[in-house]
Amino acid sequence: MSEQLSVELNKLAELERVTVELAAQVQAANPHRNAADVQVLQDDELIKLQTENTKLKHRLAILNQAISDESGKGGSTARSFSLNDDSLSIIEHLRSVLAIAITTAFPQLSHTPVLLTPSIKFGDYQCNNAMALAKKLKDIGIGKSPRDVATELINSCPVSPRIGKLEVAGPGFINIFLNKDYGVRAITDLLRNGVKPPKVPKKRVLVDFSSPNIAKQMHVGHLRSTIIGESICRLLEFLQHDVIRINHLGDWGTQFGMLIAHLEDRFPNFLNESPPIGDLQAFYKESKKRFDEDEVFKKRAYNAVVALQGGDPNSIKAWQLICDVSRKEFKTIYDRLEINVKERGESFYQSRMLTVVDFLRKQNMLEVDDGREIMWPDESKTGIPLTIVKSDGGFTYDTSDMAAIRHRIEEELCDWLVYVVDSGQSTHFATIFKAAKRCGIFQPKVHRADHVQFGVVLGEDGKKFKTRSGDTVKLADLLDEGMKRSLEQLRSRGRDQVLTPQELLDAQEAVAYGCIKYTDLCHNRISDYVFSFDKMLDDRGNTAVYLLYTYTRICSIARNSGEDFSNLSKILETIDITLTHDKEWKLVSTLLKLHDVLVKCSRDLFLHFLCEFCYEVCTAFAEFYDSCYCIEKNKAGQIVKVNHSRILLCEATAIVLRQCFYILGLKPITKI
Numbered sequence: 067m068s069e070q071l072s073v074e075l076n077k078l079a080e081l082e083r084v085t086v087e088l089a090a091q092v093q094a095a096n097p098h099r100n101a102a103d104v105q106v107l108q109d110d111e112l113i114k115l116q117t118e119n120t121k122l123k124h125r126l127a128i129l130n131q132a133i134s135d136e137s138g139k140g141g142s143t144a145r146s147f148s149l150n151d152d153s154l155s156i157i158e159h160l161r162s163v164l165a166i167a168i169t170t171a172f173p174q175l176s177h178t179p180v181l182l183t184p185s186i187k188f189g190d191y192q193c194n195n196a197m198a199l200a201k202k203l204k205d206i207g208i209g210k211s212p213r214d215v216a217t218e219l220i221n222s223c224p225v226s227p228r229i230g231k232l233e234v235a236g237p238g239f240i241n242i243f244l245n246k247d248y249g250v251r252a253i254t255d256l257l258r259n260g261v262k263p264p265k266v267p268k269k270r271v272l273v274d275f276s277s278p279n280i281a282k283q284m285h286v287g288h289l290r291s292t293i294i295g296e297s298i299c300r301l302l303e304f305l306q307h308d309v310i311r312i313n314h315l316g317d318w319g320t321q322f323g324m325l326i327a328h329l330e331d332r333f334p335n336f337l338n339e340s341p342p343i344g345d346l347q348a349f350y351k352e353s354k355k356r357f358d359e360d361e362v363f364k365k366r367a368y369n370a371v372v373a374l375q376g377g378d379p380n381s382i383k384a385w386q387l388i389c390d391v392s393r394k395e396f397k398t399i400y401d402r403l404e405i406n407v408k409e410r411g412e413s414f415y416q417s418r419m420l421t422v423v424d425f426l427r428k429q430n431m432l433e434v435d436d437g438r439e440i441m442w443p444d445e446s447k448t449g450i451p452l453t454i455v456k457s458d459g460g461f462t463y464d465t466s467d468m469a470a471i472r473h474r475i476e477e478e479l480c481d482w483l484v485y486v487v488d489s490g491q492s493t494h495f496a497t498i499f500k501a502a503k504r505c506g507i508f509q510p511k512v513h514r515a516d517h518v519q520f521g522v523v524l525g526e527d528g529k530k531f532k533t534r535s536g537d538t539v540k541l542a543d544l545l546d547e548g549m550k551r552s553l554e555q556l557r558s559r560g561r562d563q564v565l566t567p568q569e570l571l572d573a574q575e576a577v578a579y580g581c582i583k584y585t586d587l588c589h590n591r592i593s594d595y596v597f598s599f600d601k602m603l604d605d606r607g608n609t610a611v612y613l614l615y616t617y618t619r620i621c622s623i624a625r626n627s628g629e630d631f632s633n634l635s636k637i638l639e640t641i642d643i644t645l646t647h648d649k650e651w652k653l654v655s656t657l658l659k660l661h662d663v664l665v666k667c668s669r670d671l672f673l674h675f676l677c678e679f680c681y682e683v684c685t686a687f688a689e690f691y692d693s694c695y696c697i698e699k700n701k702a703g704q705i706v707k708v709n710h711s712r713i714l715l716c717e718a719t720a721i722v723l724r725q726c727f728y729i730l731g732l733k734p735i736t737k738i
């Protein structure tokens with residue numbers, strides 16, 4: 067393949083040179099002609115050469131394509147690209163089309179990455195490559211204006227079923243207009259088959275999220291991890307990845323020594339009768355106080371840790387009882403927010419910590435420092451080392467994460483690891499990833515690891531989110547407050563008069579939990595955000611309430627038409643979708659971006675792009691609904707005409723929103 071390619075490349079380069087030379091001569095003879103005119107000159111030799119040149123360029127594009135498919139590297143072209151492949155997002159499709167155009171028109175620059183953006187005003191997308199390409203061409207002695215480069219790119223684009231029109235604009239932008247027939251086909255397919263996932267390379271990915279600590283309060287930081295982690299899992303599952311959801315519970319460590327010792331004293335009969343620990347935090351505080359003040363107790367606590375780690379059955383039983391109290395608390399939060407995560411806490415890695423320490427010692431990765439055994443993340447011994455074994459022989463958070471990363475890669479066989487943990491731990495994860503690479507567990511060519519970090523939650527006073535008395539806010543109280551506020555809002559709008567009690571409760575939950583989740587997800591996760599129920603419950607702007615209201619409004623349209631729109635496939639047998647009004651097209655072209663957005667979100671695991679998309683869909687829908695009648699009524703309020711095609715567009719909008727709502731954890735209620 068590559069030999070054939072190099073022969074063709076040489077031929078092509080020679081032809082290119084002759085063509086450029088001839089064109090330059092012609093241009094010199096008649097300086098007022100532009101490049102396009104040159105092409106129509108009746109010079110036999112030039113025409114012959116150009117024809118052959120074009121053929122060769124196409125051949126080359128196909129060969130390049132085949133090579134990049136085979137190598138899987140992609141280069142500037144997409145993998146296994148077929149012009150009729152509907153599972154590719156529009157941007158990916160256009161990127162492939164333009165990559166072929168670049169390779170065809172300017173084979174010397176075939177590895178140029180394609181620059182594409184959705185366009186706001188002119189056309190649907192825009193390609194911005196021509197300016198930089200013209201500069202690069204100039205560097206290799208080919209003088210072409212960016213506009214000419216853009217024209218040549220347009221002429222070299224393969225015919226695509228998705229593109230309606232391409233035009234050069236301004237200094238050399240290419241405006242891309244989608245083909246409306248394609249829009250009709252895509253929407254019809256959406257109505258028939260629902261949202262199909264865009265095609266992306268499949269991975270086995272482990273998402274470590276939520277991960278609160280036993281006997282400690284699950285705080286808003288864990289709430290963020292829980293919400294973001296759940297949505298990331300839903301997104302990756304929708305993209306057909308093989309997802310493992312893991313709750314890396316803090317259920318191991320020296321604090322259990324004092325908890326067990328205290329349990330033995332407070333509830334001596336704990337082996338036979340479940341101890342009624344109502345408030346584990348208070349229990350924790352009591353035992354900590356004793357630990358700090360009472361030397362004898364302290365000793366017992368140490369012994370209890372040793373017994374626990376040694377697998378003593380009574381200690382294990384005591385430990386389990388304590389964990390169960392926290393577990394129950396966590397579960398109520400997970401149930402309320404519909405979180406699905408498998409518990410695999412730090413304790414799971416106890417035996418693996420022993421083996422990973424052994425493994426690291428054998429590889430000479432550990433260094434004794436002041437009685438501890440430490441590991442530097444790289445040979446240069448810069449940065450902060452991990453503490454693998456403490457001076458008392460115990461293990462640390464670092465040890466458990468080294469054991470966990472090894473288990474995830476070598477036993478779970480994951481090729482992508484995602485840790486949804488606050489930004490405060492970014493050094494920890496950067497060090498773990500480097501150390502895992504240093505000792506050969508993590509291979510960057512095969513594995514990917516992301517610390518999906520997020521900022522802190524602030525109160526309305528701009529300081530760390532706390533209760534008035536300065537305590538950490540209990541998550542259950544926070545959810546209760548959300549429920550209370552959402553009910554107040556629904557009542558103030560008189561919804562309790564219209565909805566059945568069940569519908570009211572559904573609406574109350576959808577609004578309360580929806581607004582808490584959505585506020586978290588709609589900001590760039592890296593920044594801090596201010597927790598304010600007033601702002602969350604606003605029904606204007608990019609909020610859960612606005613989206614939920616828009617969705618219910620859409621659902622009511624088909625309902626109010628007096629016709630049955632439940633069997634969409636059947637309706638599509640007799641009704642064709644037409645896109646004549648500007649606002650119809652605007653809505654459709656917005657809906658068609660769903661695949662682009664999902665791919666973009668999954669690339670760096672940012673969900674605010676999906677929230678922005680939902681908001682864009684809702685505003686496009688509002689504009690459409692304001693200017694396009696779906697149901698026409700006479701003065702007496704009777705329906706005189708139903709525009710079926712437009713109602714189908716409403717249904718398509720509902721389908722897209724439902725899919726996005728699912729990923730974002732919003733409940734698509736049909737009445738509010």
Ligand SMILES: NC(=[NH2+])NCCC[C@H](N)C(=O)O
Binds near residue numbers: 278315316467
């Ligand atoms: N593999 C991990 N380290 N996951 C995150 C654990 C978070 C930890 N339990 C905390 O509350 O800070």
